[in-house]
Amino acid sequence: MAFVEFEKVSKIYHTGTVEIPALRDATFQVEKGEICVIVGASGAGKTTLLNILGGMDTLTGGTVKLDGRDISRYDRRQLTEYRRRDVGFVFQFYNLIQNLTALENVEIAAQLCPHPLDAAEVLREVGLGERMKNFPAQLSGGEQQRVAIARALAKNPKLLLCDEPTGALDYVTGKNILKLLQDTCRRTGMTVVIITHNSALTAMADRVISIKSGTIQSVRKNEHVTPVE
């Protein structure tokens, strides 16, 4: 049994009378502790896939299992519980609360979940030990993304979902963020799924899933993962 199992997952959006198929019979698996990258053109269905996996959207058909649990049969209350307890999210534009410090941003997210890690400790781990009392506007883009990653990690999630985590960063800063994700994944055994256009990311991934017009084109397992330097 794989950690993530998508079995013939379909998603159709209805806008008025128009039906938009966003996923068609998507089947793939991700093993525990892997870094999995999702690639594909704009509109291919990457965000839909990530949202379904994160319990933020429902599916039209098929089955999604996480760690053996069939999350595709969860009701709204169970999905909310699942998002809070099991999933950490990292977005392109950080989504930090501007009038809270880095430390407070991490603390407030951890409060809602059952097994939080120590916020200050996690901030030290992502290299922000000296910046905890800063507000987001006083931090660089790369530092803000580190806070966002710390916020997700402090929930101590089983699964970390990232949507273009390096999309707003320059190449070198983006690479440092990748290194952080790779180190974290290796250290904690957490499973990470990342949407990206950054080709440096596909070289460091354990698994690369390519999607086109809602259809999984290929799933490639990397036997020799490049460590990010």
Ligand code: ADP
């Ligand atoms: P990607 O993340 O790869 O750019 P998306 O998952 O966002 O792709 O979108 C896949 C398809 O579903 C696109 O055709 C998009 O227009 C459509 N879509 C996404 N979200 C919605 C929505 N809320 N309502 C209607 N159509 C949507």
Ligand code: ADP
């Ligand atoms: P609530 O029911 O408390 O409003 P949600 O069910 O919306 O919370 O979200 C539960 C968890 O999912 C949150 O702890 C958060 O980490 C994550 N989450 C979902 N959507 C987002 C988002 N757009 N930005 C940041 N975190 C999100």
